[in-house]
Amino acid sequence: MKNAPFLKAISLTLAIAFAFAALLPAAPTTAQDNPLTAGVSDKFAGTELRLIFANHPWNNTIQRLIPAFEQASGMSLRIESYFEDQLSQKLQVGLTSGTSTADAFMFRPLQEGRLFAKNGWLFDVKEFAAADADWNWNDFQEAARGTVTFEDMIFGVPIVTERQVLYYRKDLFAAKGLSAPTTLEELEAAAAALNDPANGIAGIVMRGQRAAAVTQFSSFLYSFGGDWVKDGVSALDSPEARAAYEYYGRLLREYGPQGTTNMSWPQAVAILQQGKAAMWIDADSLFLNATDPTRSSVAAEIGFAPFPAGPAGSQPYNITSWALGINELSENHEAAWEFVKWATSAPVVAELQKSGNPGPRISVWESADGLAGFPEEYAEVAKLQSTRGVGYDRPRVIGVGRARDIVGAPIVTAIEGGNLEAALKEAHDQFNAFLKEDN
């Protein structure tokens, strides 16, 4: 065993040599050649960035790409991930107490954006966005840009977009000789025709929980010609709003499964997955829940259709569900921007979208690559819906949580078949009082 140190040295040398050899083929693709990291500056080499992300498919994909960014920029990234409710609460508690050490984080611009911006927690990236012409802020969809703009400040950069879509069971529709509904009248007729409680199959399933239902109800409201707010006051007393609430409630009451008033999307999609509903209307970003055979017993039978047209046309929401924000309290604004800019650059967004994360860039939606990540049938619907729709799926206010509870309460009353007139009147008054305080 006298030779042991010598053998060790030899094997170590060999190992190092092999390691280098393994690097050789990779060597020609330096940071600047890799199309994903072209343009990344190494100005901030050595900086450690702390990021807080949501447990979201976007996060899973970006983590795969991040080593290339670290290599090109010389920065190191430390990432923490949380479920979305915990993320929101962690950020709020950390930012309120001024103890948050995150440099940048994911947040939901429609849920927390205005509150965060108003409280001075988000760094205004307007100047950065204007300075980087190559990065091209104008390539972002107009609605997405509008979502992160508040009082002349750009408080984040959109990363994930979302639209409402109709999922339907092709086999059940074919058995009755029906085709996918294109209007809300046809939708109700189809729900009535396919509703078969004796065999445990509901015509349609959607969310019915007070606050959770608000976003999915919004497309119905807009397609009936209604809105949450008009001219700064509640528009819940309009006949259009009333018709929309009435319609949504009737659909679930007459043709929905039991107990919808306690359903958010996980409960609703479970009904679809078990083959107990003919249709489901919800966000397109959830499509894997319906089409993944490991989760859904009817994966092969799922078809997609655009949101049906109401009296005011088809007006589904088309929103930015997630954005990246820079912490105002961070000392690394510029380094954080370098990361945000890279994560939202056209090649990275294209890569993300190829992995099934619908993004905010017009150029990506228009390229063939941009649609490659979606099921074939859905790609067409998604492309059609990416260009239209309303840029918000809940009231655009600061206290979103409270507003959702107010405007969501009549949805529950409508589903229960209670006194909708009185519920809407009460919600209308409360919403007006809320709007006066919401500043």
Added chain:
Amino acid sequence: MNFLNRHIRATFVAPALVFVIAMMIVPIIYTTYLSFHAWNGSARRAPEYLGLDNYTRLLTRDPRFGDAVARTFIFTGIAVGAELTLGLGIALLINGKFMGHNIVKTLILLPMVATPVAIGMAWLLLYEPNIGALNALLRGLGLPPQDFLGSASLALFWLAVVDIWQWTPLMALILLAGLTALPEEPYEAARVDGASGWQRFMHLTLPLLFPTMIAAVLLRSIDALKTFDIIYTMTRGGPGFATETINTYGYIQSFEYFQLGQASSLLIVFFTLILAVSLFFVRIRRRWGAAL
């Protein structure tokens, strides 16, 4: 050292005192302070003084609060009432030695040690009206399926059932301890006088056990009034607001609406209510002259 030795009493009490001040008194004072202000956590805007406005709003202009208070007491009444009755029954059944009594006593404790959120998730699956186990059972028996948590009028009751399932063992355990501690002599005397089993239960066991029952009900009531986990995981206070209790409303006010001042005033009122309930039970126990 001399200083410590001279103040030996204060020295031994100090750690507990520091703990109580830091973890209980300070938060209560801060909550009281916030309850007179409007604040949403903003770094730019300091809390704005409102005087008693948060309180008058809560008590006179907020229908959700009054409803939540009523529901909190209804929930507690149903849950603790049923737990007391069932707990007493179980305690009488397993009092005394029989084959495997240790195993039985261990088994009935199981619901108590499970995590409330996990219990909420499990019961959510059982209660699921379309694909859940309970409705499958009802259908199998030829009974009409229920909406369970989707029913505005009954959801609170179904939540209480979960609480009953989880906490009856605790009630049984306390009452069992009380039963074992009862003196033998009065029973022997009663037997000699020819009292029936029912008479012995009504005129001996119940009165003798009463102080224990009050203690058990006090413990459970304070806990039940504060129930949060199962309600929040199972219904989030819905359908509509049909299962919203004071505690869930307070949580929503602070962590979903970020109205920290309004939430603080609510918590102060809630704190007072719980204090009142505790004092009420303490008085009853004192009147019955038993120390526990």
